[in-house]
Amino acid sequence: MQNKGIRTGVLVLAMSLAGCSTVQTPIKADPIEGFNRTMFTVNDKIDQYALKPVAEGYVWLTPEPVRDSVTNFFSNAGDVYIAANNLLQLKIADGVGDIMRVVINTIFGVGGLFDVATLAKLPKHDNDLGLTLGHYGVPAGPYLVLPLMGPSTVRDTVSMVGDYFVNPLSYVKPDAASWGLYGLNVIDMRANLLSAGDVLEGAALDKYSFVRNAYLQRRKYLLSDGKSAALPDYGDDTPPPKYEDVDETDAAASGAAAAASAGRKASAPTSAGSAPQPTTVPASQMIPPTLFGHPSFKLR
Secondary structure, eight states, rough: OOOHHHHHHHHHHHHHHHHTTTTTTTOOOOOTTTHHHHHHHHHHIIIIIIIHHHHHHHHHHHHHHHHHHHHHHHHHHHHHHHHHHHHTTTTTHHHHHHHHHHHHHHTTTTTTSSSSHHHTTTOOOOOOOOHHHHTTTTOOOSEEEETTTTTEEEHHHHHHHHHHHSGGGGGSSSSHHHHHHHHHHHHHHHHHTTHHHHHHHHOOOOOHHHHHHHHHHHHHHHHHTOOOOOOOOOSSSOOOOOOOOHHHHHHHHHHHHHHHHHHHHHHHHHOTTTTOOOOOOTTSSOOSSSGSSSSSOOOO
């Protein structure tokens, strides 16, 4: 009887997981959505019951200046492989700037605990080996949710191996100290995302789709160097109105009417013994240009 109950429980669990992994219409970028959704649910539960409470305890226990120094330390270490990938992509100016950030923050920022380079107007970049491969034409491949590590793609997953060997934290000895630093980095990142997680909980009807779309869109944005400013296509082929194309006949008629109106106002008699008062325009009102007697508009 007990064995029968155990078998029934296992069957119910298997059916539940199968239900989570069955998707009727997976999108092109996510052909294994069933598996990804199941892994996303597992990661979400681990975050809910383990990682998030640890991050909240870290925030409660650690003063904010100390947390900021921890974040700066790992950001400074990350600038090393960001610089390497910028140089691999032949972005020489960005790569040299990243190296200068590392040198300045390491020397004057007490090992990277203080972000002196940002105060010196050296911008912080974002790059990795996955973007380098994409820069040279390697396709992203299917979307993939990794155990414990979250959203990725096949290309980004392969690139993690290279990023590991370029990261200075990988060469800290002993190995226990290296893994300890990696663990602290994860907790620090999760602590910095606590408010974003609360927004996600309240705003997203489907957390999985929201995270997937946000990840893929950001990777495309970074791969295009932030230059992708195309507006979404809503299927409307109607061109936008051209406000600068004004019919000259209508414009002339409008100008004539405006001039006649101004003439009538100018010739109107004023009260006895009083001089004509100048026309005043409020400071918040824009005076239209005199060309054709009406304002012009331009879409920017």
